Amino acid sequence: xxxxxxxxxxxxxxxxxxxxxxxxxxxxxxxxxxxxxxxxxxxxxxxxxxxxxxxxxxxxxxxxxxxxxxxxxxxxxxxxxxxxxxxxxxxxxxxxxxxxxxxxxxxxxxxxxxxxxxxxxxxxxxxxxxxxxxxxxxxxxxxxxxxxxxxxxxxxxxxxxxxxxxxxxxxxxxxxxxxxxxxxxxxxxxxxxxxxxxxxxxxxxxxxxxxxxxxxxxxxxxxxxxxxxxxxxxxxxxxxxxxxxxxxxxxxxxxxxxxxxxxxxxxxxxxxxxxxxxxxxxxxxxxxxxxxxxxxxxxxxxxxxxxxxxxxxxxxxxxxxxxxxxxxxxxxxxxxxxxxxxxxxxxxxxxxxxxxxxxxxxxxxxxxxxxxxxxxxxxxxxxxxxxxxxxxxxxxxxxxxxxxxxxxxxxxxxxxxxxxxxxxxxxxxxxxxxxxxxxxxxxxxxxxxxxxxxxxxxxxxxxxxxxxxxxxxxxxxxxxxxxxxxxxxxxxxxxxxxxxxxxxxxxxxxxxxxxxxxxxxxxxxxxxxxxxxxxxxxxxxxxxxxxxxxxxxxxxxxxxxxxxxxxxxxxxxxxxxxxxxxxxxxxxxxxxxxxxxxxxxxxxxxxxxxxxxxxxxxxxxxxxxxxxxxxxxxxxxxxxxxxxxxxxxxxxxxxxxxxxxxxxxxxxxxxxxxxxxxxxxxxxxxxxxxxxxxxxxxxxxxxxxxxxxxxxxxxxxxxxxxxxxxxxxxxxxxxxxxxxxxxxxxxxxxxxxxxxxxxxxxxxxxxxxxxxxxxxxxxxxxxxxxxxxxxxxxxxxxxxxxxxxxxxxx
Amino acid sequence: xxxxxxxxxxxxxxxxxxxxxxxxxxxxxxxxxxxxxxxxxxxxxxxxxxxxxxxxxxxxxxxxxxxxxxxxxxxxxxxxxxxxxxxxxxxxxxxxxxxxxxxxxxxxxxxxxxxxxxxxxxxxxxxxxxxxxxxxxxxxxxxxxxxxxxxxxxxxxxxxxxxxxxxxxxxxxxxxxxxxxx
Numbered sequence: 001x002x003x004x005x006x007x008x009x010x011x012x013x014x015x016x017x018x019x020x021x022x023x024x025x026x027x028x029x030x031x032x033x034x035x036x037x038x039x040x041x042x043x044x045x046x047x048x049x050x051x052x053x054x055x056x057x058x059x060x061x062x063x064x065x066x067x068x069x070x071x072x073x074x075x076x077x078x079x080x081x082x083x084x085x086x087x088x089x090x091x092x093x094x095x096x097x098x099x100x101x102x103x104x105x106x107x108x109x110x111x112x113x114x115x116x117x118x119x120x121x122x123x124x125x126x127x128x129x130x131x132x133x134x135x136x137x138x139x140x141x142x143x144x145x146x147x148x149x150x151x152x153x154x155x156x157x158x159x160x161x162x163x164x165x166x167x168x169x170x171x172x173x174x175x176x177x178x179x180x181x182x183x184x185x186x187x188x189x190x191x192x193x194x195x196x197x198x199x200x201x202x203x204x205x206x207x208x209x210x211x212x213x214x215x216x217x218x219x220x221x222x223x224x225x226x227x228x229x230x231x232x233x234x235x236x237x238x239x240x241x242x243x244x245x246x247x248x249x250x251x252x253x254x255x256x257x258x259x260x261x262x263x264x265x266x267x268x269x270x271x272x273x274x275x276x277x278x279x280x281x282x283x284x285x286x287x288x289x290x291x292x293x294x295x296x297x298x299x300x301x302x303x304x305x306x307x308x309x310x311x312x313x314x315x316x317x318x319x320x321x322x323x324x325x326x327x328x329x330x331x332x333x334x335x336x337x338x339x340x341x342x343x344x345x346x347x348x349x350x351x352x353x354x355x356x357x358x359x360x361x362x363x364x365x366x367x368x369x370x371x372x373x374x375x376x377x378x379x380x381x382x383x384x385x386x387x388x389x390x391x392x393x394x395x396x397x398x399x400x401x402x403x404x405x406x407x408x409x410x411x412x413x414x415x416x417x418x419x420x421x422x423x424x425x426x427x428x429x430x431x432x433x434x435x436x437x438x439x440x441x442x443x444x445x446x447x448x449x450x451x452x453x454x455x456x457x458x459x460x461x462x463x464x465x466x467x468x469x470x471x472x473x474x475x476x477x478x479x480x481x482x483x484x485x486x487x488x489x490x491x492x493x494x495x496x497x498x499x500x501x502x503x504x505x506x507x508x509x510x511x512x513x514x515x516x517x518x519x520x521x522x523x524x525x526x527x528x529x530x531x532x533x534x535x536x537x538x539x540x541x542x543x544x545x546x547x548x549x550x551x552x553x554x555x556x557x558x559x560x561x562x563x564x565x566x567x568x569x570x571x572x573x574x575x576x577x578x579x580x581x582x583x584x585x586x587x588x589x590x591x592x593x594x595x596x597x598x599x600x601x602x603x604x605x606x607x608x609x610x611x612x613x614x615x616x617x618x619x620x621x622x623x624x625x626x627x628x629x630x631x632x633x634x635x636x637x638x639x640x641x642x643x644x645x646x647x648x649x650x651x652x653x654x655x656x657x658x659x660x661x662x663x664x665x666x667x668x669x670x671x672x673x674x675x676x677x678x679x680x681x682x683x684x685x686x687x688x689x690x691x692x693x694x695x696x697x698x699x700x701x702x703x704x705x706x707x708x709x710x711x712x713x714x715x716x717x718x719x720x721x722x723x724x725x726x727x728x729x730x731x732x733x734x735x736x737x738x739x740x741x742x743x744x745x746x747x748x749x750x751x752x753x754x755x756x757x758x759x760x761x762x763x764x765x766x767x768x769x770x771x772x773x774x775x776x777x778x779x780x781x782x783x784x785x786x787x788x789x790x791x792x793x794x795x796x797x798x799x800x801x802x803x804x805x806x807x808x809x810x
Numbered sequence: 811x812x813x814x815x816x817x818x819x820x821x822x823x824x825x826x827x828x829x830x831x832x833x834x835x836x837x838x839x840x841x842x843x844x845x846x847x848x849x850x851x852x853x854x855x856x857x858x859x860x861x862x863x864x865x866x867x868x869x870x871x872x873x874x875x876x877x878x879x880x881x882x883x884x885x886x887x888x889x890x891x892x893x894x895x896x897x898x899x900x901x902x903x904x905x906x907x908x909x910x911x912x913x914x915x916x917x918x919x920x921x922x923x924x925x926x927x928x929x930x931x932x933x934x935x936x937x938x939x940x941x942x943x944x945x946x947x948x949x950x951x952x953x954x955x956x957x958x959x960x961x962x963x964x965x966x967x968x969x970x971x972x973x974x975x976x977x978x979x980x981x982x983x984x985x986x987x988x989x990x991x992x
Contacts, residue, residue, distance in 0.1 A: 095925075176910075177914065179897055180900075387960045390936060390956075394873075404872070408939070412946060415940070415952075
């Protein structure tokens with residue numbers, strides 16, 4: 001292997017040799033030494049042997065001139081070739097032993113514990129020597145004084161652990177990469193000794209309290225663990241999700257987890273509505289206004305008919321105060337309030353419950369979005385794709401053999417695509433090619449936006465048509481046509497986009513996915529926008545004497561039902577039929593891929609409909625919950641039977657963040673804007689609902705605040721808040737300005753962090769060059785030792801020649 | 811404190827998360843022969859590598875031998891005790907910190923146990939990822955290019971190998987490392 005056998009020994013081919021001379025850092029009894037000490041030793045040996053002036057041997061090609069200190073000796077593959085002694089030193093270098101040597105780990109965690117106790121943040125850069133490597137600083141090595149033995153370090157660590165509370169100690173121990181026996185030993189040693197303070201009663205009491213608190217914490221921790229494991233065993237979907245993850249990987253799992261999240265949001269939304277609006281009104285039903293139509297099966301689809309005059313819709317709710325102790329007295333006599341009755345103002349309850357429910361949903365959404373973003377975004381995370389793919393892309397959750405084979409294929413494809421992308425970036429495309437690519441991209445986008453516009457116009461004309469031809473009560477099925485058209489367009493649009501996207505060729509597959517999501521989202525949101533205009537802008541006008549809120553509520557109900565039916569159809573046709581077709585007719589073995597992006601957008605669309613309709617139909621979240629439950633089981637069954645995991649590389653955590661951001665921004669924000677407009681600007685209908693006598697729905701709140709003002713000085717803070725914080729616009733400007741300032745500061749912090757990372761990288765690479773320089777020097781020292789020993793054993797009389805290289809000059 | 815007390819105590823500072831130590835103990839006992847399944851014996855017994863490799867979570871994993879070698883504390887590194895098994899579950903659970911996961915991932919990927927990932931380690935790693943058979947491997951030029959790119963991206967001190975700090979730095983930039991769980 002080596003070309004100059006006189007100087008260099010071969011590197012062992014099988015390093016897994018415990019009896020071999022090369023000590024592996026796996027030998028944990030070896031404490032890592034300081035480089036400094038070794039160099040001193042070697043220099044001492046050289047000084048002892050005297051400066052031997054030898055004739056320089058004729059150089060062979062591989063060695064090169066030894067005058068330059070920066071040159072390394074290169075073996076045939078370009079890797080440096082070192083002697084046995086140098087390799088031994090390399091093996092005990094701190095950077096190589098930190099992963100294995102117990103002493104190094106203990107030392108590292110000792111310094112971390114010290115920091116925890118002193119509550120010091122990052123060490124001041126001023127205090128460190130400029131040349132100290134960041135990694136070495138953490139290990140608290142003292143290069144000048146004697147190196148601590150492992151036992152001493154362990155003792156120090158134990159002492160530090162004793163100074164922490166039990167919870168902090170357990171937390172520290174949990175984070176240490178030591179074996180269980182070690183951790184147990186450390187914990188035993190660091191337990192505060194009992195009976196020490198028995199002499200002093202006061203301190204005995206304190207330690208008693210400490211022990212009580214510790215044992216309480218431990219007991220509650222154990223109880224918590226037991227409850228958690230019991231809860232997880234009870235949750236019906238825990239094993240189902242595990243099976244899905246095992247067969248299809250984390251990316252498909254992210255769809256089902258998103259479904260679970262939506263279920264949680266709806267479950268959060270429903271109880272206040274049930275308790276304060278639906279339940280109360282159901283307990284005090286209003287007098288029926290007319291004959292109730294009989295129940296036919298069509299109501300389940302159209303939401304009208306029998307359901308019109310039920311708690312389902314806005315029109316059923318009364319505008320008076322329920323449970324009023326007495327009606328207005330006719331003869332001036334006093335009202336005697338009944339014991340235990342509480343007047344309940346329905347309009348106020350309606351407005352405030354909805355407002356509170358939306359506010360809680362908003363806070364929860366923003367919190368989960370920011371947490372998801374924090375978990376998935378890192379400064380500088382876009383670089384280093386090759387390393388990240390190789391180190392992080394294997395999904396350990398996958399347990400089945402055929403799924404593992406699929407993962408192998410996926411990773412191989414991904415690596416080849418990355419390499420191809422890298423290659424193409426190395427060779428810049430010609431200007432002509434660039435222009436052509438931009439032209440094709442522009443054309444496809446134009447076509448997609450044109451399709452969206454076409455769909456929008458279709459929905460608009462159809463809705464105008466529906467207005468012009470009013471529907472009588474007998475032909476309610478005609479009302480289903482508009483939702484049908486909308487759902488057909490929503491179904492066909494994405495397929496058309498997929499066909500158009502085949503024309504353009506993106507460099508990165510991830511970008512394709514994002515672009516597809518973007519286009520689908522634009523289509524869905526624009527369609528919903530046109531429908532909102534149709535309802536609030538046109539229907540309010542045309543249904544002047546009737547209950548337009550009921551109508552809007554029913555429209556949304558119909559849209560939800562149609563959406564569900566079409567999702568079922570899509571699952572059936574897109575997955576089951578396609579699989580049968582491709583197996584029987586096309587004789588292909590591949591099953592259809594599970595389209596994660598499309599399915600997630602469907603979920604977001606359904607949730608948007610729920611949020612849009614909650615004002616007009618308070619029971620819509622209950623419907624959405626039922627729909628999501630059914631969807632879970634249907635999608636799971638179809639997935640297991642018909643689909644395979646997607647071939648595209650999916651960064652599951654990035655996509656979860658994208659999904660929840662999409663849920664927050666176009667979806668929830670749009671619904672909130674729609675609701676605000678409906679509450680603030682639109683005149684409620686005068687024949688039905690809790691706000692029938694008012695100009696806007698918001699007036700109910702204003703009226704109540706005015707009444708509070710008149711009621712007396714004790715509750716005057718509430719009207720004050722209302723006048724100066726809600727109705728005045730200045731606080732809003734102030735809050736927006738503060739928010740902008742915070743965002744700007746965060747951006748600057750991130751920029752600063754990037755700069756610091758660059759500087760640190762430069763520093764580390766300089767240190768690396770230092771290290772190679774020192775290793776070469778060591779190598780040369782050993783060489784000379786070998787040469788001198790060889791020279792002496794041969795008893796050759798060689799006239800001392802002048803040293804020609806610059807070793808003396810160093 | 812008896813055997814099961816010791817087992818339960820481990821819950822405090824291992825992170826088996828959804829699989830508390832008692833259940834782990836049950837699964838470990840399933841791997842032992844019938845007559846050695848008492849609590850005292852199971853805490854001292856060691857299970858051979860082949861039996862651990864038959865666990866469903868590890869059976870199809872290409873890194874299974876390395877995982878068992880890393881967690882084994884026996885001198886010949888071919889058997890696991892119950893504590894080693896707990897360590898293994900703890901590192902692979904949902905609640906282990908990324909620090910611990912990256913530490914053990916480094917040890918698992920270090921095929922020659924020399925404390926760094928050099929070119930041979932990386933090429934063996936890539937072969938494990940892409941499948942072992944001849945037609946699934948990358949070509950030699952692709953492999954060389956890939957390893958060059960990896961070293962370019964992660965070897966900050968330019969010594970031709972990736973040590974633990976550099977590995978942890980690369981991992982910390984990828985939030986997907988949570989996939990290092992079973």
